[in-house]
Amino acid sequence: MRHLLLTFFLLLSSFAGAQQLPEVSTLLDKEIVATFQSLPIQEGGRMKPLDTYARFLLLRMHGKQSIAVKHPQLPDRKKLKAIEWLLLSWFRPDIARDLPLFVVDNSQAVGEIGVDPKDLRDRYSWNEIVKGREELIKRAQSYSEIDSAQQTGVQRNVINLARNFFDYDAASDFMTAARTDWKKEINSILSPELAKEILGDATSLSVWDLALKLGTMIRENKIQGGSEESQKILNLFIDTTLRPGKTLAFIPPEDAKEEAWLQVEQTVTHLMREGKIPEGELAVSKARDGLYAASLKAETFKPAVKAFVDDIRARAEKRGELSQIDREVSYHRTDYFTNALVWYMLGFLIATLGLVAPQSKLSRWTTRIAWVTVLLGVGYNVWGITQRCIIMGRPPIATLYETIIFIAASCALVGLFIEKVTRKGVVLAVVGFVGALGMFLSNRFMALDGQDTMPTLEAVLITNFWLATHVTCINIGYAGALLGSITSMVYVIFRFFAKGDQSVEFRRLLTRITYGIMCFGLLFALVGTVLGGIWANDSWGRFWGWDPKENGALMIVLMGLIILHARLGGYIREIGLHALSLLLGAITLFSWFGVNQLSIGLHSYGFTAGISLALNIGYSTKFAFMLACGWFWLQERAAKKATA
Amino acid sequence: MSIFWRLQNSPKGYPASYVFSNPHMIAFFLRHPARQALPCLLLLFALTSCDRVSSRMEITRTREISQYETKPKVGAYAQERFGDERLIWQTPEGWSQAERSQMRPVNLTFGPSREGECYLSLLPGGGGGVLANVNRWRKQMGQPEITEEELAKMPKKTLMGIEGTFVSIEGAYTSVGATESKPDHKMLGIVAAMGEAGLFVKMVGPKALVEANSQAFDQFVTTLRLRMPQGQ
Amino acid sequence: MSASAKSLPAKIFDLLSSYGLAIVVLSFLLIITYFGTLSQKDIGLLDSQAKYFESWFLIHDWNLWGMIVPIPLPGGALLMVLLFINMLCGAVIRIRKGLRTIGVLISHIAIMFMLAAGFVSFIYKTEGAMPLFEGQTSDQYQSYHERIIEIRSWSADGKGGSTAMVIPMKHFADLEPGRARTFFAKDLPFELQVTGYRRNANIVQASEEEKSAIDGYRIQPVANAKEDEANTSAVEVSVKFKDGSEQRGILWEREFEPFTVKAGDLSYTLALSRMKWKLPFAIRLNDFQRELHPGTMKAKKYTSHVTKITDGREEPKVVTMNVPVRDQGFVVYQASFSQGTSGEQSVFTVASNPSDQWPLWSCVAVAIGLVIHFMMHLVRFLSRTLKPKVA
Known part of the structure; x- marks a missing residue:
């Protein structure tokens, strides 16, 4: 029913002639896009720029923060930025609904709802999915009743598709109320007398005038609730303005004590119910509709957008909520971690090149260049983390995503320190590799998760003291254990390729490095774990509860202690140390990500499908290297026997 | 205290108090590490051992009653104690009560060998609305599904103050989990929706038996009601 | 070092103070921690805690591709007792005492103290819930x-x-x-x-x-x-x-x-x-506030404004997330809340634990001990790696 109406409107608007629609070039003007980017809105309990909203909406639906386009109406564009895509969805849904937006991992999911499947993993436009709308609702509803652990991949795809489809439906209807010819609608629904009373002599009618007058008429019982007319009006409002589901909260409340920003749905209903709303709220609400009218001409649009955004920014500033908006826009624009990825990667490649010919002139130069590039990588990495801390006003780590970028930075910094001391170039390559891997994983994680990476926190986590101490310590501990296991991997690789006396000395150095990093990690893991217990004791009265995440941390500490004592007791030397350090690496992976996959306990904050695969690759790599250690050990023993 | 008793049996046979009060003894223990380990071990074991359980035991522990504790009702009878008085109904003559469960808070049987059953059930989630439930029942009786329009035409009956759809289906009955159907059965039932929740009364049995008991069904349904517990 | 020359107690002491014992005990602890964590999925936290961590012995049913293999293992209690003894004998009694080992000594004593804290709380700690509606008073958990x-x-x-x-x-x-x-x-x-x-x-x-x-x-x-x-x-x-x-x-x-x-x-x-259990004071809940992140249903803060009544003397107090109220060895925490038909109910956790603050002291000592120790190692490592450069 709703769908029919919508199609009807779309048909209507296309019949009305092309001159009624805003030009694409007007919408995607650079200045306009930049202005909209910095519009403050409230979402997920915090203030953020519209840019962030657009990025993560697109990321969730599309799997990327930009969308590749090939559309006759967008002749000179190959790619749209998230914010451009959002603006197009608002002002030109006729084009935006044609773009291949929704990513579906398994084409069976679209097949199920009667939409022609394309490749196994492919993207579908709103217009393609809308054909299977009814079936999509039905299936998604019945699938979501299944316990989430029992759902198949396809079922999860269907549920996600439904969620994304309806969220996009709501997002792309942002301007529908402004596009609607309310006068015509009212004339067709109400009796001539009532219509006359509402319309008067006005030449045009906005949703705001209508809401006000309808509200009065309902209160005066001129329109009966439950009558056919009121039902029709309600439907009209639902289709155009009162979208079910969440839409944009961009209206700052006039009352300074009120924390929640308003959506148009709320201001319309308030206006209808109360007969009046604070002037500012009404002005901002109306300004949205004004934007659409202005968008029809290039020369009116720019000033209108500027006035609209400036007004909201001014109101936000008065409420003290504007301070981090521009920083966040710049944070996302700078894309620190992709930059870091590139520099780390370069550093890794250059440093590795130098390792091929050690002690040569080439290697001296490559080392120098690698130092610069890796430092740039670390710089982007650390500066990105710092920006996040400033934006959120809290210590660096509170989510799983943040552990990845933090651990990468910690590994890099510790590694650089060791490189400075040992000056062999090898740790430089390790740092480049670990940094690049970390940045890559953080990007993959963000795409899989599809959520704003700066979410508001649960009540118990809102404590800067413990986030700064316990969480940071534990993650430095993870970083130490992981870096140690990676130097052990270098040891194994090196041992496969290098022979001779020189190599023995170098192997010894690698062993000392590994041991040193491991002790460093152990210190932080141990203190961090105990601090976690003290936090738990302070916030819910138990020091240790054998919670899976606590156990994970304990396992790291125990493994570290085993290695330490085994070395002191002379039970392990080189190979043994590296084998155990690899095991410690595997345990750290288990504690860091594996425990969350168990879906039990207090700390299980992230269940993202796809992580299991990455984890299994991680475990298998560690075990493969451990097997290599076993082989070395057998070799060594055979050699000893031969000499004896 | 058992700890001290065990310490008295320490290797040298010194009483524990002596060990701990005599500085020379402390020094002795400190100088001879091997000797120190054993008492420590014993101490730990002694601390962790627990008291024995026998077939007759005296109650020794007590608990102080707080002035803020609500006073329980003395002399409450069983129904009151188990909160079993919320549902009230009259069991029709010749019917008997079967075991009740969370799923079937009222569970009655009837017939010469109790082959007929009639029970009340409540689904907090509703189980997909009235139509879905009616069709589920129709499927159990081997009948085709009906549409929303046909549902609207079906007769209504009041169940615990809520208007519900009255269902009467004849056919071969397949009970939940059964593989074979029983032919020539009849089902009477009421499906009522209360917000999200669904309320059902269902009676199934051989056709002749059910028809003979249809009056009793009505009687049961009309007497079934909810009593709000007092004080809670 | 002929073994036969040593007396039996000395041999036992050598065993108890050995690195070997430390490694074995720590390894078993690692294994039962792993199994105990996995088992929570099937048998829940309380039971797995009792089976793996508070026991002397246990039999773990290892699911090996569908085949159940029973593995007898030492329990957490036994391992922790052994670990305590091992540390006592090895790192406290036998260790050469000197400036070089001061860090090791401090950290081991601190860890022993932490184990002791765990033991004391296992025996003496009481913990429970105290749910209160606004206006309600209670002095027990x-x-x-x-x-x-x-x-x-x-x-x-x-x-x-x-x-x-x-x-x-x-x-x-x-x-x-x-x-x-x-x-x-x-x-x-x-x-x-x-x-x-x-x-x-x-x-x-x-x-x-x-x-x-x-x-x-x-x-x-x-x-x-x-x-x-x-x-x-x-x-x-x-x-x-x-x-x-x-x-x-x-x-x-x-x-x-x-x-x-x-x-x-x-x-x-x-x-x-x-x-x-009865508290030596009563708590009356005056007002419970739940702050949400604006525009969401996600909680930002739970705060309970309470009155603490000790022998008729009333004191206003505020209990909130991460900030409990402590008195006379009892600690009252804001745990959660529930919304019922008769209004909002604030749920407190009350705990009494003689070793409440021991882990904190122990943690500080461990950290100091380890920092001293590893710093000395680091200095040695640096001087050793830097030396060949000079030579």
Whole structure:
């Protein structure tokens, strides 16, 4: 029913002639896009720029923060930025609904709802999915009743598709109320007398005038609730303005004590119910509709957008909520971690090149260049983390995503320190590799998760003291254990390729490095774990509860202690140390990500499908290297026997 | 205290108090590490051992009653104690009560060998609305599904103050989990929706038996009601 | 170093203080921690804690591609005791004492102290919930797990005694159907036979001809919930009077009223409930506030404004997330809240633990010890690696 109406409107608007629609070039003007980017809105309990909203909406639906386009109406564009895509969805849904937006991992999911499947993993436009709308609702509803652990991949795809489809439906209807010819609608629904009373002599009618007058008429019982007319009006409002589901909260409340920003749905209903709303709220609400009218001409649009955004920014500033908006826009624009990825990667490649010919002139130069590039990588990495801390006003780590970028930075910094001391170039390559891997994983994680990476926190986590101490310590501990296991991997690789006396000395150095990093990690893991217990004791009265995440941390500490004592007791030397350090690496992976996959306990904050695969690759790599250690050990023993 | 008793049996046979009060003894223990380990071990074991359980035991522990504790009702009878008085109904003559469960808070049987059953059930989630439930029942009786329009035409009956759809289906009955159907059965039932929740009364049995008991069904349904517990 | 030259105690001491023992014990701890973590998925936290970490021995059923392989393992309690002894012998008694080992000594003593803290809290700690509606006052907290059978006496005019007799869980939790135990006390005019304990049960109406029914009801066992807090246990009791008469009843954790028996002028109520402990002060909840992140349903802060009443003296206090109220060895935490028909209810956790702050001191000491130790190593490492450069 709703769908029919919508199609009807779309048909209507296309019949009305092309001159009624805003030009694409007007919408995607650079200045306009930049202005909209910095519009403050409230979402997920915090203030953020519209840019962030657009990025993560697109990321969730599309799997990327930009969308590749090939559309006759967008002749000179190959790619749209998230914010451009959002603006197009608002002002030109006729084009935006044609773009291949929704990513579906398994084409069976679209097949199920009667939409022609394309490749196994492919993207579908709103217009393609809308054909299977009814079936999509039905299936998604019945699938979501299944316990989430029992759902198949396809079922999860269907549920996600439904969620994304309806969220996009709501997002792309942002301007529908402004596009609607309310006068015509009212004339067709109400009796001539009532219509006359509402319309008067006005030449045009906005949703705001209508809401006000309808509200009065309902209160005066001129329109009966439950009558056919009121039902029709309600439907009209639902289709155009009162979208079910969440839409944009961009209206700052006039009352300074009120924390929640308003959506148009709320201001319309308030206006209808109360007969009046604070002037500012009404002005901002109306300004949205004004934007659409202005968008029809290039020369009116720019000033209108500027006035609209400036007004909201001014109101936000008065409420003290504007301070981090521009920083966040710049944070996302700078894309620190992709930059870091590139520099780390370069550093890794250059440093590795130098390792091929050690002690040569080439290697001296490559080392120098690698130092610069890796430092740039670390710089982007650390500066990105710092920006996040400033934006959120809290210590660096509170989510799983943040552990990845933090651990990468910690590994890099510790590694650089060791490189400075040992000056062999090898740790430089390790740092480049670990940094690049970390940045890559953080990007993959963000795409899989599809959520704003700066979410508001649960009540118990809102404590800067413990986030700064316990969480940071534990993650430095993870970083130490992981870096140690990676130097052990270098040891194994090196041992496969290098022979001779020189190599023995170098192997010894690698062993000392590994041991040193491991002790460093152990210190932080141990203190961090105990601090976690003290936090738990302070916030819910138990020091240790054998919670899976606590156990994970304990396992790291125990493994570290085993290695330490085994070395002191002379039970392990080189190979043994590296084998155990690899095991410690595997345990750290288990504690860091594996425990969350168990879906039990207090700390299980992230269940993202796809992580299991990455984890299994991680475990298998560690075990493969451990097997290599076993082989070395057998070799060594055979050699000893031969000499004896 | 058992700890001290065990310490008295320490290797040298010194009483524990002596060990701990005599500085020379402390020094002795400190100088001879091997000797120190054993008492420590014993101490730990002694601390962790627990008291024995026998077939007759005296109650020794007590608990102080707080002035803020609500006073329980003395002399409450069983129904009151188990909160079993919320549902009230009259069991029709010749019917008997079967075991009740969370799923079937009222569970009655009837017939010469109790082959007929009639029970009340409540689904907090509703189980997909009235139509879905009616069709589920129709499927159990081997009948085709009906549409929303046909549902609207079906007769209504009041169940615990809520208007519900009255269902009467004849056919071969397949009970939940059964593989074979029983032919020539009849089902009477009421499906009522209360917000999200669904309320059902269902009676199934051989056709002749059910028809003979249809009056009793009505009687049961009309007497079934909810009593709000007092004080809670 | 011929082994035969050493006396047996010396040999034992060598074993107890060895690195080898440390490695073995730590390795087993690692293994049971891993298995204990995985098992939480199947048997829940409380049971896996008891099986793996509070036990002397255990048998782990290892699921090897569908085949169950039983593996006997040492339990957490045994391992921690051994670890304590090992540290005592190896790192405290045997170690060469000097500047070089000061860090090691400090950190080991600190860890031993932490183990001791764990042990003390295992034995002496009490912990429970105190849910309060706004305006409600309480001075007791109820255990999450410890079930009790309690007996209270009432005079004819309805006055109750000031204490209740308590049978702790460990005295009846083993009484599955078919096993019984009789409890007596010198103040009681009857003996109490307890049997048929079920950890999680419903009470159902028995069908008419059932012999085992008590007052028309019987206990229906239900599969144990993973979270022990959700289990509602039930037990059968038989009150045996001196004159040989007998009265049977069912006690159930979720019952609304206790089971009553009469003996002369006095009435006795019997109930299966969770242990309650009394605080030396009372807490009255004045106002509970739940702040949300704006525009969402996600909680930002829970705050309870309470009045602490000690012997009639009233003090206003605020309990919030991460900020408990401490007094006289008891700590009152903001745990959670629930929204019922009769308003908002703030749920506090109350704990009394003599070793409450020990881990904090221990942590500081461990950190200091390890920092000293590793710093000395780092300096040595640096000087060693930098030396060849100079040479």
